[in-house]
Amino acid sequence: MSLFRRQPTPPPDDADRAVRELLDRYHHRASIPDGADRMIIEPGQVLENFTSVMERLDVDIDTPVGVGDAASFEEVMGIIQMGMGSFLATHLVNTAMQIMSARYPQELVRTPLPEQYDLRKQVPALTFSDEQHESARRIFNQRTRAAADLDADDVVEVWEPLTDEDQVQVCTALFFMYGNKIGALKFRTGIK
Known part of the structure; x- marks a missing residue:
């Protein structure tokens, strides 16, 4: 018998749970709503989520993943509106190169996407403008040709x-490329 009875812990409300998840280094939550049209975003977690999804795609190309598995549209737009979109874009291509270089022959990894390459023909659901597609292809190829990681500059x-909006589409295109x-x-x- 105990002198003190343990009070049952009330179930956490959604806001408390969301804050705890955002503060937990091992949780994938990257944002929480803060009012009607505001959001608190942890940019580092968004980058980690993209890395995780990209690694998962390399391990199993048939896994059904997309940009939304790494970050919501609002999270990507929030990062862009904070002026960090170029960091996200370079993170995507640097991570891509790191993953590809670890498993595949360098002569194939470093081959740039040719001028006639059009992701939209291979994935018709994607509706990038010519400018958005070409911007993504240029950034992707810039990293492919570079000896070291790119930075935002x-x-x-x-x-x-x-x-x-173009920047969101370019980041999406980089992920799909x-x-x-x-x-x-x-x-x-033939590498699985």
């Missing part, structure tokens, strides 16, 4: 003229 020429190239590398090499 390396893509300013391509990135600066883009609107916020990575998946498309991983699929091609697996097919060409």
Whole structure:
């Protein structure tokens, strides 16, 4: 028998749970709503979520993943509106190169996407404008040709003229270009 009876812990409300998840380094939550049209975003977690999804795609090309498995539209737009979109774009291509370089022959990994490459023909559901598609292809190829990781300053020429909506689309295109190239590398090499 105990002198003190333990009080049952009341179930946490959604806001408390969301805050705990956001603060938990091992949880994938990257944002919580803060009012009607505001959001608190943990940009580092968004980057980690993209890395995790990209690694998962390399391990199993048939896994049904998309950009939404890494970040919501609102999270990506929030990062862009914070002026960190170029960091996200370079993170995507740097992570892509790191993953591809670890498993596939360098001569294939470093082959740039050719001028006639059009992701929209391979994935008709994607509706990028020509400018958005070409901007993504240029950034992807810039990293493919570079000896070291890109940083945000390396893509300013391509990135600066883009609107916020264009930047979201370019990040989406970069993610899909990575998946498309991983699929091609697996097919060409037979590496599962």
